[in-house]
Amino acid sequence: MAAALVLVLVVVGSILFHVLSPWWWPPIASNWGYIDNTLIITFWITGAVFSAVVLFLAYCVWRFRHKDGQKAAYEPESKKLESWLTIATAVGVAAMLAPGLYVWSQFVTVPEDATDIEVVGQQWQWNYRLPGADGKLGKADNRLVTFENPLGINPEDPAGQDDLVIEAGELHLPVGKPVRMLLRSIDVLHDFYVPEFRAKMDLVPGMVTYFWFTPTRTGTFEVLCAELCGTGHGYMRGTVLVDTEEDYQAWLEEQTTFAELAGARKLAAGKP
Incomplete structure (x- = not known):
């Protein structure tokens, strides 16, 4: 229970630190607000994955803790789970890459009057x-x-x-x-x-x-x-x-x- 509680506190503390921390990006002095938007999207995606993984770990620590007479089930692989994880990972990576590719296109397309x-x-x-x-x-x-x-x-x-x-x-x-x-x-x-x-x-x-x-x-x-x-x-x-x-x-x-x-x-x- 103590280990599971610590994991939950890690997630809660990470979210509070991100939302309430006194530091943030310095004032923008150029037109590249796109960069900040890309970072925010990346923070949301990676933060959601981090929170989900750690909370799931906390649940497993609590749910499958040691009990007298209880034996762990042996399941070396799960094609269904592997398929879902592959799809979810691909969607997450694409969601982070797409804004970056758009910003890069803007980044290297120089206006004629520059x-x-x-x-x-x-x-x-x-x-x-x-x-x-x-x-x-x-x-x-x-x-x-x-x-x-x-x-x-x-x-x-x-x-x-x-x-x-x-x-x-x-x-x-x-x-x-x-x-x-x-x-x-x-x-x-x-x-x-x-x-x-x-x-x-x-x-x-x-x-x-x-x-x-x-x-x-x-x-x-x-x-x-x-x-x-x-x-x-x-x-x-x-x-x-x-x-x-x-x-x-x-x-x-x-x-x-x-x-x-x-x-x-x-x-x-x-x-x-």
Whole structure:
């Protein structure tokens, strides 16, 4: 009886903790409410299964407890029970996968008016590149990374000369406008993660990954690396500020273009 009661209390306590706990998701700062809905559906399904299994276990502990003269029945298999369990499991898994597939479809379908912003990860800092006046990002290659060219921008591509380069600085985004984050690493695996944006993606050396979102409210948010990337992994943090259009344009005017950065570093290095 004591064991059965403990199992029942585990279920009741788990439900109360989930409903009454003071922590919850942080305020949403992007359009990805789909992510929260998917998590809620997953919680309901897994929570129901967890409760049903533990309560059934508690019932079995109580119902089939030891009694003098009572013998357990030996039933090594039950095709009927196995069939029902297989069907129930398949339905539960499908119910959890369906919302995720729908959200993923939305996640990778980028609006035509989205602005491209490149995120470049390296041990252990975040760098960014934004399009300049031409509205296009120039080509880049990790093999071109040098002191004068920290992001490996192709100097032969005219579209890259006016790109704005932010090294280990704050990234600003305009509120209410979709952006596509192009993710690239120049050394090892990283993962760009801003919890309030409900969006994250790995940065894989040798390829460009992406996701998109629309910031829905202004504010300051922390960037984390969600992929173990070395001894400084815990310090690989950054800041994203979502600004009003006026503040965003003012910030853009203060940034340095690739051409200006390369010229200044060549001068500092004493190169012609």
